[in-house]
Ligand code: HEC
């Protein structure tokens with residue numbers, strides 16, 4: 001009988017149950033604003049009372065000190081409902097101020113019973129995600145209109161000219177050929193042109209002389225050397241181990257050469273990424289694909305006597321996770337190594353979920369045969385790494 005009355009009252013408060021049911025509850029329109037207004041002050045970025053954070057999907061669904069607070073499909077078993085409804089008399093939520101209305105509680109119940117649908121694009125509070133450039137899908141900008149159409153040679157010019165026109169600035173005149181070839185050579189190769197190259201370009205009267213020059217420079221092996229430098233900085237490439245001993249890594253250049261060749265061969269960005277992240281796991285991985293994973297071997301390595309090997313293995317694994325994120329995810333995750341931050345979309349828990357991928361990889365050295373100058377082929381071994389060893393039920397990593 002008590003239950004019937006409760007249901008009856010609930011329906012009255014929600015106007016009509018049938019209408020509410022068929023409509024479903026929209027997390028973004030109805031649930032998030034309610035939680036933001038009544039719960040975030042204690043369960044949000046600033047405070048997580050009872051270990052519960054409700055503004056982020058992952059934390060909210062994970063629950064608080066007493067486990068899951070939201071059990072999708074089962075509102076009556078969900079701690080959140082027990083607390084807001086007063087069923088848990090000791091921990092009524094919110095603990096101060098006005099209680100939630102019957103209608104609001106019904107809405108929360110309905111949302112949970114329908115599976116607690118929480119769209120991924122609202123996984124974090126708006127301040128964390130939607131507005132940040134790193135989380136926006138790249139989209140092609142519309143080409144701006146310009147008045148002086150005859151000045152435009154390709155659509156990049158539209159962007160430059162439309163701004164110049166807006167500022168009422170006239171474009172500079174085209175540079176002379178000597179300036180052009182110097183600029184192009186430094187931009188594309190990082191090297192000055194030789195006097196003969198300058199002469200040849202100045203004397204080349206063909207209408208597409210400039211395009212031909214660009215093509216010639218793009219074909220130069222120095223193009224890859226010049227542009228690999230930027231990637232190698234991101235990949236924290238070094239010829240030596242770092243730390244106090246700073247031992248030489250005689251074969252580190254093999255990875256550097258892979259990057260240079262990848263750029264010179266115009267390797268598409270997806271293959272460029274896959275081969276460096278996990279080239280060794282590709283079916284029938286080729287030697288160059290395995291060499292690409294040298295990306296992960298660029299961490300500092302400590303081989304001093306008396307060091308705690310496990311400590312430096314963990315440090316290297318942290319570095320691997322952080323660098324992989326910085327290079328590919330468009331955001332840094334390194335700050336979450338030690339603690340979560342109020343407005344950082346990556347939590348410490350997520351950092352170690354990502355870390356776990358690398359934590360299970362042992363550093364295996366591979367033999368690589370490289371054609372040396374003069375045509376001889378020599379076998380060589382990559383730098384010393386770590387090997388996994390099972391020891392009394394525990395996994396340990398020992399130097400190779
Ligand atoms: C003024 C601060 C405050 C507000 C606002 C507040 N809570 Fe709480 N909440 C707490 C505190 C404190 C605890 C820990 C209670 C305890 O352990 O006795 C808690 C615990 C909880 C728990 C249990 C977590 C666990 O695992 O132990 C849930 C669920 C919860 N709150 C839900 C809510 C919801 C939903 C709202 C908004 C409708 C809300 N709270 C608003 C302070 C607040």
Ligand code: HEC
Pocket residue numbers: 334335336337338339341
């Ligand atoms: C190696 C571990 C570690 C890393 C990495 C780390 N922190 Fe911290 N952070 C700490 C520790 C420990 C404290 C607490 C220091 C104290 O209370 O004296 C702290 C405190 C803070 C505080 C102060 C918090 C407060 O409530 O007073 C801020 C802000 C902060 N860190 C931001 C960052 C940022 C941003 C990054 C990344 C650039 C970062 N942390 C990376 C360990 C780390």
